[in-house]
Amino acid sequence: xxxxxxxxxxxxxxxxxxxxxxxxxxxxxxxxxxxxxxxxxxxxxxxxxxxxxxxxxxxxxxxxxxxxxxxxxxxxxxxxxxxxxxxxxxxxxxxxxxxxxxxxxxxxxxxxxxxxxxxxxxxxxxxxxxxxxxxxxxxxxxxxxxxxxxxxxxxxxxxxxxxxxxxxxxxxxxxxxxxxxxxxxxxxxxxxxxxxxxxxxxxxxxxxxxxxxxxxxxxxxxxxxxxxxxxxxxxxxxxxxxxxxxxxxxxxxxxxxxxxxxxxxxxxxxxxxxxxxxxxxxxxxxxxxxxxxxxxxxxxxxxxxxxxxxxxxxxxxxxxxxxxxxxxxxxxxxxxxxxxxxxxxxxxxxxxxxxxxxxxxxxxxxxx
Numbered sequence: 001x002x003x004x005x006x007x008x009x010x011x012x013x014x015x016x017x018x019x020x021x022x023x024x025x026x027x028x029x030x031x032x033x034x035x036x037x038x039x040x041x042x043x044x045x046x047x048x049x050x051x052x053x054x055x056x057x058x059x060x061x062x063x064x065x066x067x068x069x070x071x072x073x074x075x076x077x078x079x080x081x082x083x084x085x086x087x088x089x090x091x092x093x094x095x096x097x098x099x100x101x102x103x104x105x106x107x108x109x110x111x112x113x114x115x116x117x118x119x120x121x122x123x124x125x126x127x128x129x130x131x132x133x134x135x136x137x138x139x140x141x142x143x144x145x146x147x148x149x150x151x152x153x154x155x156x157x158x159x160x161x162x163x164x165x166x167x168x169x170x171x172x173x174x175x176x177x178x179x180x181x182x183x184x185x186x187x188x189x190x191x192x193x194x195x196x197x198x199x200x201x202x203x204x205x206x207x208x209x210x211x212x213x214x215x216x217x218x219x220x221x222x223x224x225x226x227x228x229x230x231x232x233x234x235x236x237x238x239x240x241x242x243x244x245x246x247x248x249x250x251x252x253x254x255x256x257x258x259x260x261x262x263x264x265x266x267x268x269x270x271x272x273x274x275x276x277x278x279x280x281x282x283x284x285x286x287x288x289x290x291x292x293x294x295x296x297x298x299x300x301x302x303x304x305x306x307x308x309x310x311x312x313x314x315x316x317x318x319x320x321x322x323x324x325x326x327x328x329x330x331x332x333x334x335x336x337x338x339x340x341x342x343x344x345x346x347x348x349x350x351x352x353x354x355x356x357x358x359x360x361x362x363x364x365x366x367x368x
Contacts, residue, residue: 006237007347009354012137017119018127022086025133027140029354030070032078034144041065041083044139045132047339053181055197055335062088065136076140083136087129101315103323105305112316128242128333131340138343141350150217151349155341157184157334158298160209161196165189169214169296183338201331204308208245209334211299213238213341215349218284220275220292221360222352229288230352231297237344238299243333246300250283265293299341301334 005013009029016023042065049063063085070081102108107126111118118124145151156177158164165186176185182197184190193209200207213234223230235247255263258281265277277293284295306329310322330336 006134006240007351009358010141010347010351012134012347014130014133014137016130016133017124018087018129019119019124020087022084023129023132024082024084025137027070027081027083027137029351030076030078030081030140031144031354032076034076034140034147035074036067036071036076036140036143037074038065038067040143041067041136041139044135044142044339044343045085047178048132048135048336050330050336053335055181055194055201055330055332063132081140083133085132085136098323101321101323102313103305103325104311104313105302126242131241131337131343134347135339135343138339138346141346142342145346145350145353149219149353152216153214153342153345154216155211155213155338155345157182157190157193157338158210158212160184160193160332160334161200161207163189163192163196164210169212170294172214177338181335183335197332205331206304206307206329207332208243208301208303209332210301211334211338211341213295213297213299213345215284215295215345218290218292218295218349220290222349222356223285223289224352224355225288229285230290230295230348231283231285231288233348233352234295234297234345237348238297238341241299241337241340241344243301243304243337244299245302247297249285249295249297251281252283252298255281299337301337304330304333 004015005011007029011028012025013028014023014025045063045065066084068082068084070077070079107123108118111124111126142153154172154174154177156172160182165184167186167189172185177183179185180187180190180194182190182193184193197207231249234249238244238247251258251263263281265279265282267275267277270276274292277291280293280296282291282293283297284290284293306325308325310324313321313323315321
């Protein structure tokens with residue numbers, strides 16, 4: 001079936017295009033009784049929306065969310081929730097010269113190969129604007145998980161180009177993350193990142209980066225042992241985000257430098273009688289199942305494909321031509337991608353929490 005839905009018990013289906021009437025999402029499977037407001041969702045959308053700083057696209061979308069179903073008196077009813085945000089600042093004329101050619105590193109060619117036609121107005125469904133719907137749905141999951149289980153999501157920009165921070169992810173919080181426009185909790189590293197992004201912007205170019213995702217207070221036992229491992233679903237969630245080219249969890253690729261005696265996380269019992277690990281190279285998962293430690297992972301984003309420099313390409317007929325992008329685009333996507341990583345993390349954890357509860361009902365608790 002078409003890949004517009006994500007999740008099993010907590011399932012979302014998104015719709016809409018970058019230059020269409022708006023973006024929408026149906027959230028199915030949200031438990032009843034959760035108090036949620038427009039402001040709860042809007043807060044996360046404001047962290048993602050365009051035009052929020054000099055480092056992002058100047059497209060001025062308010063991304064005002066509308067809750068159209070699934071609520072009564074500000075409380076979820078357990079029925080499908082429909083969320084919708086209308087597009088207001090659309091300039092399709094910026095793309096009219098691009099309708100007959102393939103932009104380098106864009107989905108123009110592959111969409112045409114798949115569907116036999118393509119939406120050249122701002123890339124249609126291939127546009128990162130689609131992630132608005134994910135962030136809206138993820139805001140609901142984040143609120144439920146925080147209120148019911150104390151789970152928090154604190155993704156942050158760890159690297160831009162060759163500039164990175166070595167800050168301990170356990171010490172990061174939302175206040176530090178949102179203290180600057182690049183969303184790096186390390187003040188000195190953030191300044192260097194900002195200067196680098198401003199430089200590539202002046203050069204009409206773009207730069208990539210990496211986001212570290214951090215999920216705290218996840219209980220042990222979430223995840224499935226084979227195909228639906230928790231890190232496998234997190235990996236799929238992250239790789240479904242526009243411009244993502246890599247995912248690693250825990251020690252990731254750095255783990256290959258260690259011996260097993262160095263990499264193994266030894267168990268112990270803490271003063272509260274809880275089983276914990278002394279280290280966390282595993283990134284909070286063992287055998288695909290959460291172990292109660294902090295889940296942390298890294299997501300790599302490529303440089304934004306749309307740049308103002310002249311590039312060689314071909315037309316739909318294979319004729320050689322050049323392209324210089326016009327329009328409004330981010331010189332670096334990672335500052336605005338932070339809430340997207342939070343949202344996709346929350347959708348995965350929410351789905352696995354509900355699956356865990358459904359699978360582990362004790363026989364004596366069942367009432368027919």
